[in-house]
Amino acid sequence: MSCSSSSSSNPPCAACKFLRRKCLPGCIFCPYFPPEDPQKFSNVHKIFGASNVSKLLNEIEAHQREDAVNSLAYEAEARMKDPVYGCVGAISVLQRQVIRLQKELDATNADLMRYANANYGTNNYGLYNNNNNTTWNNNPNPQPDDDIH
Numbered sequence: 001m002s003c004s005s006s007s008s009s010n011p012p013c014a015a016c017k018f019l020r021r022k023c024l025p026g027c028i029f030c031p032y033f034p035p036e037d038p039q040k041f042s043n044v045h046k047i048f049g050a051s052n053v054s055k056l057l058n059e060i061e062a063h064q065r066e067d068a069v070n071s072l073a074y075e076a077e078a079r080m081k082d083p084v085y086g087c088v089g090a091i092s093v094l095q096r097q098v099i100r101l102q103k104e105l106d107a108t109n110a111d112l113m114r115y116a117n118a119n120y121g122t123n124n125y126g127l128y129n130n131n132n133n134t135t136w137n138n139n140p141n142p143q144p145d146d147d148i149h
């Protein structure tokens with residue numbers, strides 16, 4: 001990340017350019033709002049306000065700031081596209097999708113169970129039942145082997 005802190009020839013970060021101020025060494029926005037992406041800061045500033053973002057970034061650990069900025073940018077963009085629901089709109093759509101897919105999965109599993117049971121009924125399961133009945137009903141003195149099972 002090339003911030004203007006090292007050299008005065010670098011352009012100011014997107015935040016400082018937007019706010020028309022000098023991008024000083026150690027600028028809190030500089031590493032996260034490169035001059036190539038002015039829209040990112042403009043969205044975040046419009047929705048959250050530069051001073052709130054600056055306050056938030058100062059309150060969290062340096063290694064978490066990039067993630068924080070990216071989530072703010074995501075939320076801000078969603079709020080610009082959908083002023084009523086913002087990213088909650090996307091979350092609701094995904095939650096409904098999860099519920100629908102869960103129902104679909106349950107129905108498929110139920111079909112699978114019916115299919116498996118139908119196969120057992122006509123083939124293995126019937127034989128197994130017959131063997132069982134034979135063993136228990138017609139053999140009053142089971143062998144020691146049978147007791148182990």
Ligand SMILES: [Zn+2]
Binds near residue numbers: 012030
């Ligand atoms: Zn700056």
